[in-house]
Amino acid sequence: MTDLQYNRDNMLCNYPSCLRKNIEELFLRSKIGLSTVSIEDISILSNKYESEEYALSNFHFIMKIPYAGKRLKWEIIFDPDNFFFAPDFDFNDDQFVNDADYEMIANNVPSLVDWNLKDPKALSQVLNEFLSLYKKLQIEKLLQDNIYSRYSEEYQMLIAEEGGIKSDEVEVYVDNTSIYFLISLKVDCTALPEYIQPPEVDRAIWYNPGEDYAYLKISILKLDGTRSIMALQLSPRLEQVLGNSKGLSLPEYKKETVLLGYVVKVSETIDDHIQMVADHFKTKKIYIMNLAAACSRSIIEYDTDTFNKAVFLYNVNDFSCLVTVTIGAKFPRDKPSIHLTSIYCQDGRQCSENVDKYPYNPNLRPDDNIERLLEYLPEAVMKFKSHRH
Template sequence: MESIFTDFLPLVEAVVSSANFGCEANVAISDVQTGIGEDKIGPCGDRFKLIIPFAGQQITWNVVLDALNPHFPPDFAFDDPSFLACPEPDFLEEHVPSLLNWNSENPKALLMVVEELLDLYRKHQINQLKNYSRLQFEYTSILCQPGLSEDDIEVLVQSRERRRIDQEGPPPAHFSIRLPVDYSDLPQLPDTSDESGPKEALLYVTFPSANEKGLSPKRGISTVSRVSPRLQLSCQLEQSLYYPSLRVPAFPPGRCLVDYVPAVIELLDSEVKSVANSFNLRKDFLAALLTEFGASVLEYDALTFSKACLLYEDGSLLCLVFVAIPPKFPKDKPIYVWQSVRYMDYGKPYTRKVEEYPYSPRWSMPEMIYRLKVFMKEYAVEFFRHSAYSC
């Protein structure tokens, strides 16, 4: 970005900082060059490559501006020669009005042009499917699924120029599908804002190159067609689900997207409901702790309801008990860390982590608290005996 011509810097920054290009990545720039002499003082980059995430892949568009005439609109060179090969002026005026009404003083001018061109590119790729019956069927069938629209699906058909000379039949095709799942019940993450992006999940499915009969073009033998699926969660959704990744099932041989996509939607929807339910149960568990132990609860997490600290007292026995409630509670049981309130001779309190104790995720909340109190009373004697030995 440092080498971009100063007048063009706001235009480029608006494009690379936009969150409108899918949940996997933003647009990036590379190979910045200049069309003016090298004796120019200061940054003078006025041509570069846009690396745009599309259908789980990347497309590369060359953008050519003119640092000597900043008010001139940009030229574009696309990595797909079949896209806008010889566009008519009337066509561009209708579909890319921001290009003909170019205003370099508007910092979003380039972003608007890119967005309009991407809309045309999506339609161009969909139109390519008409040449391949299997791919066309895959697209039209999932388009009929409840909750899915044209705006939720991107398709990238590999152009003939990129294919091997000996390759016949349908080319490799990449599908990107935004899954229609309701995330409204997920807990709100702390310290998040609209800038962190939306909660969304994209399913990427790649259909490999194969002819209509599933035969190797050169050898005439049967080949195993491996459809490759991948699920990509946005950063905010990944944090809300507490998982670095969510594995999707393998694509069954001989099946279609119309069968597979609903199964993935059901899987993600189940995970979302599980996390939301666990959040509510953690909240109930801490509420039960507060009710039972009252002022002995020194602190607790009122945002994620994942931890608390209480002062346990039983006669002359006194210690701190830290409670860690796991994301998958009650399936996973809480962990308790007991800590003495006085320091040992070596300057640290005596601490014991307790993970083994009577527990069942099927217990009601009152029974969980009752069993916990019984266990704490029994364990406290052992804890203080060991802490006394450690003095």
């Protein structure tokens, strides 16, 4: 059992056994709106609606629902005598379904009316339907209240056909003085290297981070556009290969900036970074694979995950040493680092040395540069053999 499985099973024990499949489905395989939730987003509350006889039944929860870059705190209350009854909800919002009738719930949240505890997706479906209704009411505010007229027009331009973004790819939250957008950007990650979990116990572990995504959060803190905050939410693979969301330099959002135009600029910025990373990865792979082929009889190891390093055995006049070739972040502009290591030092100890002055031209093909390196190595290795401390 992995640590992830152990921690998951241990945390699920806090919930009634009949709910565990729903909780597991919710945080492992479901999305609420555009975002995922983790088990840390679900908390057990003290039972304020019932007597002490239900103290250990854990039927009252609070969930932090991600929406438009914010967290909505929704309470979920089950009947402690029968979890097969549909739960009640307290949305902590007087303007949301405050006096909803049966017909309104049946039309908008059918999964609550047809509640089936045996269906592992029952809870996530209900939450998604309530969130869709919540979003519908937020957009009605945006379109109907005159104070949001500028952003109402820009929102409609954004989701129009020429904008290329669907309405279900945008979340909107409004209040009296500000407005928040969370927008799913269209990015092509097919050329990117795979996600690699950081090494544990001296070995790299592959980890499935789920689908790739890039969300743009736009917080208009003053409706005249004079104060805004921009941020990105990236999937683990994009976060890893692009550095991090804070490391990307986003275009400035000015008072006169149009929402659709800004989204296009951000998408282009991310696309440029993705292309740069993909080109770098492809060039590294070609270089390391060509080096491994050229030294096929003496190759010791080479990195087939990130293509950052290769090690091969080199022999000149009965003197052998290890040659480690390491590719840096600025390759191919900067040459790979070459490191020689041998246990056959004249002083009877292991020695190492960097080779800095070998010929390299970033404008040449990788196989041409490899050929020049291998032609230079005999001279460098003989100097290494005769070095003095």
